[in-house]
């Protein structure tokens with residue numbers, strides 16, 4: 424049985440007191456059975472959140488692959504581990520776009536996270552022009568081939584995948600359930616080709632892109648959607664509470 428996961432990416436939002444308050448609220452939500460909840464606060468607040476989180480896990484939005492050294496401004500996977508941080512986002516489209524992170528760097532980050540026992544949430548997804556020209560399956564497949572599919576099965580098993588079509592992130596334009604399911608099923612089939620059926624069945628593939636209380640139930644009901652990576656709707660506990668609630672996951676399933 425693969426994990427069901429709801430993860431909140433807070434991006435570069437919230438003051439320290441707001442972050443602590445939101446963490447407390449999310450930590451005390453009524454979380455449906457078997458659903459794992461992660462929050463990814465700004466790095467500066469990760470330890471504060473870690474100290475408050477008893478029912479949820481805390482991840483980092485980014486980390487550098489080297490362990491230590493002259494990399495001004497960066498935080499390493501090793502340092503995350505030391506601070507008790509459970510997970511890290513790798514390959515978010517905002518990191519790819521604004522910070523020039525390419526598939527080769529993301530491959531190094533993935534290996535470093537795994538080497539230090541940090542759970543990687545690897546994000547992939549196509550921009551609008553690729554969606555429109557119809558080559559989105561090839562595009563996402565090559566992101567996975569260039570950064571992820573070199574891993575041995577024993578390491579790949581620890582990775583969470585997140586499909587986040589860039590045209591849906593922060594735009595209010597969610598992928599339809601058909602679009603999401605088509606991509607998620609394709610990703611699972613590529614995992615099966617590479618690692619076999621059992622690992623493919625056990626791989627958690629999250630959807631991200633304007634997922635909110637109004638559309639989460641339909642998205643999470645898709646056969647190959649195992650939860651969500653949530654931006655905007657993770658910043659309000661009331662919205663996030665719907666996404667982690669038992670009913671959102673059970674009624675349509």
Ligand code: PEP
Pocket residue numbers: 432587591592593594595631632633634652653654655656
């Ligand atoms: C994200 O940035 O990972 C994301 C999915 O954002 P939003 O939910 O706001 O589209």
